[in-house]
Amino acid sequence: MGEAAATARGGFGRRRFVTTVTAGLARAAVLAAGDPAAARTPRRGRPLFLGRYTSTPGGGTGVGLGRYDPATGALTATGVVPGVADPSYLALAPSGRTLYAVDEQQAGAVTAIALPWGAGGPPVVLGGRSTGGAGPCHLSVHPRGRWLLSANYLSGSVAVHPINGWSGALGERTDLVVHTSPPPGPGQTGPHAHQIITAPDGRHVLAVDLGNDTVYTYRLDERAGTLAPVSRAALRPGAGPRHLTFHPSGAWAYLANEVDNTVVVCGYDRRDGRLVPGAPQSTGTGAGVSYPAQILVTGNGRFAFLANRGHNSLTRYAVEAGGARLRLLDTVPVGGDFPRQIAFSPDERWLFAANQKSGSVTVFSVDTRTGALAAAGPPFAAPVPVCVLPL
Numbered sequence: 001m002g003e004a005a006a007t008a009r010g011g012f013g014r015r016r017f018v019t020t021v022t023a024g025l026a027r028a029a030v031l032a033a034g035d036p037a038a039a040r041t042p043r044r045g046r047p048l049f050l051g052r053y054t055s056t057p058g059g060g061t062g063v064g065l066g067r068y069d070p071a072t073g074a075l076t077a078t079g080v081v082p083g084v085a086d087p088s089y090l091a092l093a094p095s096g097r098t099l100y101a102v103d104e105q106q107a108g109a110v111t112a113i114a115l116p117w118g119a120g121g122p123p124v125v126l127g128g129r130s131t132g133g134a135g136p137c138h139l140s141v142h143p144r145g146r147w148l149l150s151a152n153y154l155s156g157s158v159a160v161h162p163i164n165g166w167s168g169a170l171g172e173r174t175d176l177v178v179h180t181s182p183p184p185g186p187g188q189t190g191p192h193a194h195q196i197i198t199a200p201d202g203r204h205v206l207a208v209d210l211g212n213d214t215v216y217t218y219r220l221d222e223r224a225g226t227l228a229p230v231s232r233a234a235l236r237p238g239a240g241p242r243h244l245t246f247h248p249s250g251a252w253a254y255l256a257n258e259v260d261n262t263v264v265v266c267g268y269d270r271r272d273g274r275l276v277p278g279a280p281q282s283t284g285t286g287a288g289v290s291y292p293a294q295i296l297v298t299g300n301g302r303f304a305f306l307a308n309r310g311h312n313s314l315t316r317y318a319v320e321a322g323g324a325r326l327r328l329l330d331t332v333p334v335g336g337d338f339p340r341q342i343a344f345s346p347d348e349r350w351l352f353a354a355n356q357k358s359g360s361v362t363v364f365s366v367d368t369r370t371g372a373l374a375a376a377g378p379p380f381a382a383p384v385p386v387c388v389l390p391l
Helices: none
Strands: 046-052 062-068 075-082 090-092 098-103 109-114 124-130 136-141 147-152 157-162 175-178 193-198 204-209 214-221 226-234 241-246 252-257 262-269 274-282 292-297 303-308 313-320 325-333 339-344 350-355 360-366 373-375 385-390
Touching: 046 350, 090 136, 090 385, 098 136, 109 136, 136 193, 147 204, 157 193, 157 214, 157 226, 175 226, 193 241, 204 241, 214 241, 214 274, 226 274, 241 262, 241 292, 252 274, 252 292, 262 292, 262 325, 274 325, 292 339, 303 339, 313 339, 350 385, 360 385
Parallel strands: 339 385
Antiparallel strands: 046 062, 046 385, 062 075, 090 098, 098 109, 109 124, 136 147, 147 157, 147 193, 157 175, 193 204, 204 214, 214 226, 241 252, 252 262, 262 274, 292 303, 303 313, 313 325, 339 350, 350 360, 360 373
């Protein structure tokens, strides 16, 4: 959930949306001199993208562009892709040629952005498509690169869009599924789809709904672009499931519950897509509200990390028993306020945290042997960052 998370549970107040007109979606992106994080710098290091809110005070003007030093983790701003409203979550196509962003507005949309690496030119906004719902807050690309999946938070629905295999542009929506049952959990006014991802088996799609305390499993028809329901996994009432990530084995998944401040290890049956939640576990943040946000697991399956927005910390777990168990190790200060999302660099040497309320991105080195985190330099200033995507 968005920046109103600390004051309300459920309903429109949980997210701040200002309906704006999204103009210029088809024009080429330019370096925006008026954006505080858009100073031109030499093209060194590896690329990085920032999702930001544009309709909130102090927000950005589109998708932030930057680079990071793979040796030190240091960040540098290089520009902005304008013309994308409230791009609060980003995903890259498997080809690496196209970036996708949600437009987290009342009239929700998803936008495609071409990344012409070989031509050396700036990113180009290809256009947007309606998600058929309000407040989309998450999206992912199916592993074979033909379908874009998105989750509408305010409407409690999930959508599918076709991807043009040559250009990466989006076609008209092929499906929209609303989570009409079970009824909302305690304190919730309706369903709130918060995430949609493809399972490692490639055959099943899982949608995490915070409002209904449910994770839905679907089968994606890759010819028609439609979702067929397979099963549901019920969390305890009031859990508020937000974000799911899989262990590399594909047999286990870890679920962050933002309302009851817990993490759950789930068994996953790759044959039928059934998810089986285990007992809730501590986030290590003590008493009070910590609003767990996103959980990551390392590629070697040895460690997991959780962002805690209310506690402004990162929790480190050891992954044991082949993925079946999480053991709490410690928590470390994130160095910012309200870490909305975290991400690894591709080599997992660095962990990046987008701190929404402090307007900063913090970077940590990751010890490959122990999983220990160490701050790498001062926070990097960015306007209302809510998603960071290092390449």
